[in-house]
Amino acid sequence: MPAERIHLVRHGEVHNPSRVLYGRLPGFHLSEDGRRMAQDAADHVKSLGRPVRSLVCSPLDRTRESAAPFAAAFALQPVIDARVIEPTNVFEGRRMQRALRNPMNWWHLRTPALPSWGEPYLEVVERMQAAMRDAWERTPSGDAVIVSHQLPIWITHLAVAGLPLRHDPRRRRCDLSSVTSFELVGDDWREVDYAEPAQTAGAVDVGAV
Numbered sequence: 001m002p003a004e005r006i007h008l009v010r011h012g013e014v015h016n017p018s019r020v021l022y023g024r025l026p027g028f029h030l031s032e033d034g035r036r037m038a039q040d041a042a043d044h045v046k047s048l049g050r051p052v053r054s055l056v057c058s059p060l061d062r063t064r065e066s067a068a069p070f071a072a073a074f075a076l077q078p079v080i081d082a083r084v085i086e087p088t089n090v091f092e093g094r095r096m097q098r099a100l101r102n103p104m105n106w107w108h109l110r111t112p113a114l115p116s117w118g119e120p121y122l123e124v125v126e127r128m129q130a131a132m133r134d135a136w137e138r139t140p141s142g143d144a145v146i147v148s149h150q151l152p153i154w155i156t157h158l159a160v161a162g163l164p165l166r167h168d169p170r171r172r173r174c175d176l177s178s179v180t181s182f183e184l185v186g187d188d189w190r191e192v193d194y195a196e197p198a199q200t201a202g203a204v205d206v207g208a209v
Helices: 032-047 061-074 096-100 103-109 121-138 150-161
Strands: 005-010 052-057 143-148 179-185 188-195
Touching: 005 032, 005 061, 005 121, 005 150, 032 061, 032 179, 052 061, 052 121, 061 143, 096 103, 121 143, 121 150, 121 179, 150 179, 150 188
Parallel strands: 005 143, 052 143
Antiparallel strands: 005 179, 179 188
16 A cells, blocks of 8 residues: 655754855755754654654755754664755845845846746756655555755645746745645545644744755
């Protein structure tokens, strides 16, 4: 039998004192609070009483570190899957507010529905759902956890809900260490739950667009 449920878990807070858009840049690790948030997410999924039989995470440091509490809680070895990675972004390494004040960068904002500043939303949806389906099929019953990033998780939510992929990044319902859960019904994904088990008040959360 395949899996019963897939939980898309966002990573915890990243140590980012310069408040840059880190995107796929290396060397950005969880903060001390971020590690606590990741543990809170794992504790939440454990409290559901559902057996988690597989664990996937993106190759970036912050997701690998956020997967560690799940690996310990469920005695699993994380599978690294580049399909659940953060999208590309031309503003990587820069502070967004400062970048937007430069008219030379306005060209990157010409087609927000695509978006023109990074990987197309539709491509993100396609790779995320392919990774989800593979995790679903190879999980021998029970649940699967995929530790990913805000934009891939949120854009998956929009696609599953049948909503337009264009959106305001400031209005995403995908907090640090949140858990968005899905089931596959026939050939269609259905969102079944969303939880924010971690205390994130005061957290720095400016890492991606």
